[in-house]
Amino acid sequence: MTERIPCVREGCDHVILPATAAKTGGYCMPCKQEMEREAHQRYIEANRRDVDLYEGITDAVQILKIMYEPRTYDELIRYVPYKNSMEQVYLSLSTEQQHEMKQYAMELIRSDDEDTGKDILLYLVCYHDLPLTAENPELLEREIVYPGVLFKSASGDMRDHLLQRVNTDEENRNHILIMLAYIGDEVVVQHFWQWKQSPPDWASRLYVAPERYTLQAGWELTEEGQRRELFITPSYSLYETGESNVAGRERENLDGAPISLLVPSSTHCPWCSNPFISLMNLQVKHPALHSVYWKFSHLDVQTCLVCSSYSVVHMEMDATGNPIWSRYNVKPDGFDDIDVEEMSVDVLGIGSSTLEVGSLVGEGERAEGAREQEQRRLFHIASEPRQPFHGSEWAMEPSISQVGGHPGWVQDADYPVCPACSATMKAIGQLDGEMIQENGEGVYYMFACEPCQMTAVSYQQS
Numbered sequence: 001m002t003e004r005i006p007c008v009r010e011g012c013d014h015v016i017l018p019a020t021a022a023k024t025g026g027y028c029m030p031c032k033q034e035m036e037r038e039a040h041q042r043y044i045e046a047n048r049r050d051v052d053l054y055e056g057i058t059d060a061v062q063i064l065k066i067m068y069e070p071r072t073y074d075e076l077i078r079y080v081p082y083k084n085s086m087e088q089v090y091l092s093l094s095t096e097q098q099h100e101m102k103q104y105a106m107e108l109i110r111s112d113d114e115d116t117g118k119d120i121l122l123y124l125v126c127y128h129d130l131p132l133t134a135e136n137p138e139l140l141e142r143e144i145v146y147p148g149v150l151f152k153s154a155s156g157d158m159r160d161h162l163l164q165r166v167n168t169d170e171e172n173r174n175h176i177l178i179m180l181a182y183i184g185d186e187v188v189v190q191h192f193w194q195w196k197q198s199p200p201d202w203a204s205r206l207y208v209a210p211e212r213y214t215l216q217a218g219w220e221l222t223e224e225g226q227r228r229e230l231f232i233t234p235s236y237s238l239y240e241t242g243e244s245n246v247a248g249r250e251r252e253n254l255d256g257a258p259i260s261l262l263v264p265s266s267t268h269c270p271w272c273s274n275p276f277i278s279l280m281n282l283q284v285k286h287p288a289l290h291s292v293y294w295k296f297s298h299l300d301v302q303t304c305l306v307c308s309s310y311s312v313v314h315m316e317m318d319a320t321g322n323p324i325w326s327r328y329n330v331k332p333d334g335f336d337d338i339d340v341e342e343m344s345v346d347v348l349g350i351g352s353s354t355l356e357v358g359s360l361v362g363e364g365e366r367a368e369g370a371r372e373q374e375q376r377r378l379f380h381i382a383s384e385p386r387q388p389f390h391g392s393e394w395a396m397e398p399s400i401s402q403v404g405g406h407p408g409w410v411q412d413a414d415y416p417v418c419p420a421c422s423a424t425m426k427a428i429g430q431l432d433g434e435m436i437q438e439n440g441e442g443v444y445y446m447f448a449c450e451p452c453q454m455t456a457v458s459y460q461q462s
């Protein structure tokens, strides 16, 4: 039996065969490999160079094309990211540049890079409301039937074609109904109304009634067969001051007004005893709320962040417009089995300990630490509105937080029903989970019923 000898590397207690030692210079295999890895790493660090593909390029279209270009991986190259996000570059496009990007997208679609082409079209539609009227027939021809928002500006001919095709195209019926919902003109509204009155044969093969598809595009049929909008406009981006991820035009408008977001309340949730949080407290006279009928000077959307992630949480207003827990709130099935007392949502920069302090404590008595914590975060509302569908495609990672605008549903559209009057509540805004909590996920959605002066908050995550 050959006697094993210790590895020569300091701190290693492996023993190896003399034959191995002869090959490795006395090192065990793990040590040898580790040393080779380290040497390789040193080589890369010494020889890696930064490559700035954007150097000297100022044309936004060129910049976007470079962003979409596939990169070959090379460990000796570190690509310098562009100084602005893709969203910011899109927002900076002139009308002419938007058309240039549209042509580019169609070329990609024709040359088999359908996914990139579709993404580009989606950004152009959501961020600029660019009509794809001329492109819609070709998209349909190529069986690009999703996302339906791409068809929102389809021609009357295309609409009529889709209204015919929905009867026969079993495979794409779901998508066609959503496309029609986005078109949503008077003719479409009439058809959805007819389908509601007397469901067509194919209706029984859908998961939901045909008229429920209109919710995906942000509207519903009234009892009289009219179109009723389910989200308020205009849409204003909400962002944290000092955040690097502020979209283009909005960054230039950092003078946008400060807004009160994510402020803890002095009252506590009766289900889990966490303090309520005011997700958004906005003066009703702000242009973002010009279409909202609200009796009080402020629209204060409070909720329990823990409980609203399980179930819709409704709030009513007291005589002075302060939110109070609604008598209509119903615990979801199985809620009592969840140990909610153990749960809290640590709102970034506030922390649950500060939440306990609450805002009832007078300024003078407030602990130094708590004051510092509360002053840590500042939020702004953009000074200019953005497109109503800007934040609507969650998967495209737009800046999500907004007041007004079509919701960015993570899952299917899900507008709560007002428990007092049974009307569908209108979406009034949404906050990105990332804004609320470190590593936060999902989206908190805010709703209002104007006749009842009630608010609601729900939550979706992937």
Ligand SMILES: [Zn+2]
Residues within 6 Å of the ligand: 007, 008, 009, 012, 013, 014, 027, 028, 029, 030, 031, 032
């Ligand atoms: Zn070793």
Ligand SMILES: [Zn+2]
Residues within 6 Å of the ligand: 269, 270, 271, 272, 273, 274, 304, 305, 306, 307, 308
């Ligand atoms: Zn709660």
Ligand SMILES: [Zn+2]
Residues within 6 Å of the ligand: 418, 419, 420, 421, 422, 423, 449, 450, 451, 452, 453, 454
């Ligand atoms: Zn109501």
